[in-house]
Amino acid sequence: MMQRCLEQTSKLEALGTLASGIAHDFNTLLGVILGYAEMTEDLVSNDPVARENLQQILIATGRARDLVARILAFGRRDEKNAAPLRIADSLYECLAMLRPSLPPKVTLHAYIERLDLQVIGDANELQQIFMDLTVNAVHAMAEHGDIYYSIEAVTLNDDTRTDWPELATGDYVRFRIRDTGCGVPPHLVNRIFEPFFTTKDVGEGTGLGLSVVYGIVKRMKGAIRLNNSGQGADFEILCPRYEETEP
Structure with missing residues (x-):
């Protein structure tokens, strides 16, 4: 029982480390997408279709960032707000x-x-x-x-x-x-x-x-x-x- 529990804990900690590393890289890429989309909004102020498309990109990027935050929550080790x-x-x-x-x-x-x-x-x-x-x-x-x-x-x-x-x-x-x-x-x-x-x-x-x-x-x-x-x-x-x- 104890050995199985410790093996499971070790496995989940390893998965958390892997997931956190991927999430950090993914978050950086999302930041680039978000930045360019926000800058492009000002260039298409007279094109309602383009602005709507950019809004959908921003919404999807925001949801992706929420997902990244949940991945990071699994692997995080800090206790700064405890x-x-x-x-x-x-x-x-x-x-x-x-x-x-x-x-x-x-x-x-x-x-x-x-x-x-x-x-x-x-x-x-x-x-x-x-x-x-x-x-x-x-x-x-x-x-x-x-x-x-x-x-x-x-x-x-x-x-x-x-x-x-x-x-x-x-x-x-x-x-x-x-x-x-x-x-x-x-x-x-x-x-x-x-x-x-x-x-x-x-x-x-x-x-x-x-x-x-x-x-x-x-x-x-x-x-x-x-x-x-x-x-x-x-x-x-x-x-x-x-x-x-x-x-």
Whole structure:
């Protein structure tokens, strides 16, 4: 179990390094395209067709840059915006943003053991975790079903740590999101965090959502796994618990 987990972690880190290198080069090329398109706009001010074509180039380039940013998020190692965060607050804020856009037959359920549980991370990235996992669940349920969220404090000791070989013993916050969808086929479980891997049809997604989640969790010194029972996907995340010290 431990050896397999370490091999998977090493593989994903190597993929992250490769993807980041390609993304940096791609971003440079996009900058050139964007710059020339913006300069050309001023030269065709009297040609509405040409201006419209350039606008489409600018829009497509902007979307490509967003995609590059997601690739870089998978491989990034910096923690420059890390700070103590109340994980329950981040979850509630994210769900408040998501609810209006969710299909009417998707119901959200949240169980929060303690509202004061904190982790160290970037606020935007923490919400990215919640958002990407929720979108993934909605797609898996074909827009009809239940999504369950839970946040609780756990402690890893020498016995319980066997399920999390990449983590040290200590105090953690556990976040889980479970859906009532179709689950993940067993032969695909070890690939779901790979960049660009997706079970969606062409045009329905980039395959970056779960890999971005994986990268963020690793930056938070945590770990993520899929508990796949065949009755929906159950993602479990452990991140080190932050405790404020008394002055």
